[in-house]
Amino acid sequence: MPELPEVEVVRRSLERIFQQEPVVEKIIWHRPDLRFPLPLQIFKKWKKVRILSVKRRAKYLLIESDCGSLVCHLGMTGNFRISEMNSPRKPHDHVEFWLASGQVLLFADPRRFGFFLSWPGDWAQVTRELLGFEPLSEEWSGSLLKQGVKGRKAPIKTVLMDQKVVVGIGNIYASEILFRARVRPTRSAMRVSLRECEQIVEITREVLNAAIQQGGSSIRDFKSPGHGEGNFQTSHLVYDRDKKTCVVCATPIRRTVLSGRSTFWCPRCQT
DNA sequence: CGTATTCCCTGCACGC
DNA sequence: TGCGTGCAGGGAATAC
Numbered sequence: 001m002p003e004l005p006e007v008e009v010v011r012r013s014l015e016r017i018f019q020q021e022p023v024v025e026k027i028i029w030h031r032p033d034l035r036f037p038l039p040l041q042i043f044k045k046w047k048k049v050r051i052l053s054v055k056r057r058a059k060y061l062l063i064e065s066d067c068g069s070l071v072c073h074l075g076m077t078g079n080f081r082i083s084e085m086n087s088p089r090k091p092h093d094h095v096e097f098w099l100a101s102g103q104v105l106l107f108a109d110p111r112r113f114g115f116f117l118s119w120p121g122d123w124a125q126v127t128r129e130l131l132g133f134e135p136l137s138e139e140w141s142g143s144l145l146k147q148g149v150k151g152r153k154a155p156i157k158t159v160l161m162d163q164k165v166v167v168g169i170g171n172i173y174a175s176e177i178l179f180r181a182r183v184r185p186t187r188s189a190m191r192v193s194l195r196e197c198e199q200i201v202e203i204t205r206e207v208l209n210a211a212i213q214q215g216g217s218s219i220r221d222f223k224s225p226g227h228g229e230g231n232f233q234t235s236h237l238v239y240d241r242d243k244k245t246c247v248v249c250a251t252p253i254r255r256t257v258l259s260g261r262s263t264f265w266c267p268r269c270q271t
Numbered sequence: 272c273g274t275a276t277t278c279c280c281t282g283c284a285c286g287c
Numbered sequence: 288t289g290c291g292t293g294c295a296g297g298g299a300a301t302a303c
Binding site: 002003006035059073074075076077111113114161163170171172173217219239261262 | 294295296297298299
């Protein structure tokens, strides 16, 4: 489900929810085994906790409270929604945040690749060391991407999805970005020129920002509490369009598997 | 070391 | 209709 735009849309939704009602009365969980075990210590401790902020780094959400912080990752199918105390739960509702307003923020995740962590230390510090550049930050640039691809024999698409190089770009947006940049996803990353890296950086920002504006891409099941479904899937030019005609040149779009992930590209537009 | 594959898990679309 | 197969937006652990 969630790449950077979707996670950012969720972040904004959660921010709005907690601005309206910052107090979490308690947390209820229905199973402790998401991708990683839930931080039950924290969950038990969180009674009458005030949420101070919801931040995003890469595809991680950081929920900060006056009683410590939670890191949340949505995995593939993780999602939040607002519900009422007495309204029926669904099969994959794993965590409930009971708000002082009487509403309940539910976290559901059918595939359970998502997780919550409590992070005692400085999360920003950790992510600085382990993760690459934020694509929407001022500091990222074509020359930095060029440094990132230096000596990388792997396909440019794989490197673009490498969270140590640049964060937040997942399988959908990697194909979409490279199509718009006219760079073939299979090309060895080291063979992408500085000029092309600059192009990729610029287009990455355009695509991710547009996707955020559109509320993300809702294929399958992505939804955000308060924002609902996104619309950016209607702007997909190559993703999931195998054998359909390229919107630019009418050549059939091709599907290739790279690092085990479906990849879509136009054999004529992209070199 | 870098790269590719496998696996975690459930649901759904598809073909027979 | 029912069943098997393959595939799905992420990422970590293996296997080369």
